[in-house]
Amino acid sequence: MYAIVWLIPALPLAGFLLLVFLGRRMPRAVAAVVGVGSVGLAALATVLVGASFLSAPPAGGAIEERLFGWVSLPSLSFAFGFRVDALTLTMMAVITIVGFLIHLYSSEFMSRDGEFWLFFAYMNLFVSSMLVLVMADNLALLYLGWEGVGLCSYFLIGFWYREPEYCVAARKAFIVTRIGDVSMLLGLALLVSSFATLDIQELLRRAAAGWAPGSALPVVATLLLLGGAVGKSAQLPLQVWLPDAMAGPTPVSALIHAATMVTAGVYLIARLSALYALAPAVQSLVAIVGLATLLLAGLAAIAQVDLKRILAYSTISQIGYMFLGLGVGFYSAAMFHFMVHAFFKALLFLAAGVVIMAQGEEHNIFRMGGLRTALPAVFWTFLIGASSLAALPLVTAGFYSKEWILWGAWQAGRGGPLLWLLGGCLGVLLTSLYSFRAVFVTFFGDQKIRESHLPGARMKIPLVILAALSILGGFIQIPSDIAPVSLFESFIGGVFPKAPGAAEGGSTQILLQVVASALSLIGVLAAYVLYRRGVGAHERLADSDAYRGVRRFLFSGLGFDWVYKWAFVKTFDCAAKLLKGEVVGRAADAIGSANAAIGRALGALQSGRIRWYLVGIALGAVAAVGAAVWL
Amino acid sequence: MSPQFSDYALVVAAVLFALGLFGVLARRNVVYVLISVEVMLNAAGLAFISAGSKLGQPDGQVMFIFILTLAAAEASVGLALVIQFYRAYKTLDTDSARELKD
Amino acid sequence: MVTVLFFVAGALAIVSTALAVTRPNAVHALLYLIVAILSLSVLFYLLGAPFAAALEVIVYAGAIVVLLLFVVMMLNLSHQSVAEERTLLKPSIWIGPGILAAVLLGALIALLSNGAPAGGDSIEGPAAVGTALFRPYLVGVEIASFLLISGVVGAYHLGRRLKEPRP
């Protein structure tokens, strides 16, 4: 079955081309079939490839397929080629299967939109680019996919381009991620100049042989690449674009800004894990970035009132968990969390999409309420997603993946317990608080808006499937102290360096799990107390000035936008204003007016009389000959 | 054959060139300007040929042939311009075509 | 005999060129130019370049000057513009260029008299010229052919009758 590997990205690309060239003339049904079908076929192909991968693992643990030569220079050559190993296969499975479900959902969700076909064209292109990103066997191709998904993200955030603020949001996302991309490009340039190859495996081999651990070059290279990952994955300090990216249609938020694209940074670091092993300081930095992001985003999420923005901050926070896992060397754990997160976050977004649609495009959760009875299917699936997000013990997938990361954090050398304390205790608490805040406020209480636009089958089926995955997905990897199941680790672990101190912890591990579980339950309880039990606690708090100030601070995403506005935009504006009129301009004007004056002076020579010009030529000839005689 | 021919021929070429230059500068009629240019080209050809003869090389004649081609191309384009000039201004006085100035 | 011929031809070339440049009647001027070209051709022959001499007559006298005459005849202006030409040839107009040309001539002759490299006259036949033309100067020949083609195209383009007369 390995021969069909190339089909997996090619199918969505074909769908994109079909839609882009013929979509305008297609009936909606045909466009939907093309758009959904291409991704569906890609998912089918992925499943087939995955099945044969599991039943008969290829030599070297990877399928390698070189399609055609791309750049061939004496000093540097690379091909358009794919390399599929366990890590890639995990990503591919998530991209195509979750992608297919979201496409199916979109075919109903977007059905009233005028540019239906264009939406699917962009989505197909996105899926294709994302697949290229994860399947690339060299960094140039990876970068192609990287920029491709960024471009699609820009298109889709601004999909409703008639609203000016959506375009602003799209631009913001594009520009902010561009900062990271430049950093990444520099990193790639450094790697190329150091090793004269872009092939990932070859590069990692040469790096391991050529670079001493902890020396300056690997630190710089990994730092630059981390810049790219941070930008794409919306981590501190480049996280500001993701909340605004919620301007796009909800399926876009689910697919691109929760499940797949934003985890490209995680993938990049995981893919180049051998490189990061050469720069322990940077790897620690990854952990710190992840920790800081997950806490800050969690705090910001508590204060949001827009349902989608809550989920956006939650995404930032959960990717922070993944970074934490990467930083402490638990790559498998990070990837496990990535997979589980894709399931439940896509679920949450899709459910939120239904809610928002049913409430007549109302985003503010405090104007909703009581939807438990109006939208029972959505309520239950949303509840499952939120539980998984809050890592309610034992029954949810999120519990298992998060526990794994926290166990890694505990073991991470000297700062381990601190990481665990902040990330585990505080993070878990915050997560369950904000997720159940959303649940209680949205689905309980009095119904304030009558529901409309109830979801059909094509929207419900993905919700159900994703809800099932959010529960069952966790059971393929269970800590040994509960039950010895380690399917995921045995599948993907071979790709990564061995996790440090991954030994089983016995009673310590049990203790840690109990504390974390307790904290997540406390979070649920706190949310209940604050937002559900009457109106008391929350209302009373809301009166105090201090609370309002904190709330506004948290609501604004901890003021990052404000800081950036003043630090970069305003200073740039000021500098521009300073330079605009006088300083540089005057010098330029002087050059210009001097030229104009010279031109006017010389213009007098342009009498229009040909004979005058000839006289000039003749004088020149006389001078030349005279010089020859005289000299 | 006198060995000094080529020296005198160079002097003749210089005289012809100066005459052509005079014509180009003094005449205002485009046709005369063209005639004078041809004279100057001829003078250059004579100079090349006498130099080639003096040095015993065929290169002088080769250059003359190139000058000839140049003259042919120049004459054809130049005459086409003269015709258009006359159509536009109903005169051949170069000084009447002074629109470029404004 | 040959020497006399050389000097006669040289003098003829100079005199007829001077007349060609100064005659008010364009056709007369062109006739003088033909005489100048023929005497130049004689000079070429005497300088040992019979091939160039023949080409001078064929191309200059036989083609270029004929074309000039053709244009003069087609515009049919020689008769009416003779008087006009006379007024344009006032001394005040030609005195400046005359001085300039005289200075250039002086400089040129000074340059020539400053000692030219020694060497004898020799005859180079068409075969030698052809060999030189198509061996070391092949690129030049190609460029010249480009020039001719562009000349043809340019002349055709410029010679078209404009759709709308200029304002």
Add this chain to the structure above:
Amino acid sequence: MIVVVALVVLLGVLAIGAWLIILERRLLALWQDRYGPNRAGPFGLAQIVADMVKIFFKEDWVPPFADKVPFILAPGVIIATVLLSFAVVPFSPLFTVSRLNVGLLFFLGVSSLGVYSVILGGWASNSKYSLLGGIRGIVQMLSYEVFMGLSVVGVVMLAGSFDLSDIVRAQRGLWFFIPQILGFVIFFIGGIAVTHRIPFDLPEAENELVAGFHTEYSGMKFGMFYVGEYVGVVLISAMTVALFFGGWLGPFLPPLVWFLLKTFLFMCVFILVRAALPRPRYDQLLAFGWKLLLPLSLANIVLTAAIYLAAKG
């Protein structure tokens, strides 16, 4: 010696040209079932003498509106250029005025000067018909000289010389009209056009332009144009023979006789063409030249060069 040869050639050629007029009239009459001039002398051969007498005694009128010097110069130019061209014609190995190493180029150059007689005559007459005829003459002769010049390049390649005697000698094995049949046809057509004979007599087309460039001419000046045309026919015939039909080469008879016989044959061909073909329109003439003869002559050059180089190995 050379002066004697030159004088003999000069007088002989003029005589032949003059008698050609009679020949043409008689032949045309023969082909048109008429008698033609048959009264003066045996077979009317003395008719030319009578014509001469008449033309010399006619009033030699110069129009007052004409530009006199070019007007008088024009008929001289054609006689001069045609007769000058005969300087390089190789009548026989011994009987040649000048063996110039660029003889063929000399012929082309001098005959290209012949166009000035048409130009000057047409312009100096200062009459509309003359001017139109002159303009036609310029364009026609300028165009067809190009093809004439190009058509002989093949001959020069095969002979390896511009010297006409060398060219004749190079035809000992094979007359060049066989390998250069294309060149021969183009050269002959070009020759008819350059001598502006019927059917290419557009500069003097009598039913359109009265008499074209020599409308205003009379007396012996007209006679010089007339004789010049016929001497031109002799010249083109002689050159055709020298370039393509082996010149003086031939068995039994002396070389000079062979040359004259062949030339006579081609003069008859000229007359036959006049008798047989109608006159084309002016634009047809030019289109025929530039669109057919020019590509053909270029193709002839390329083919000849290619075959020559291939044969040489």
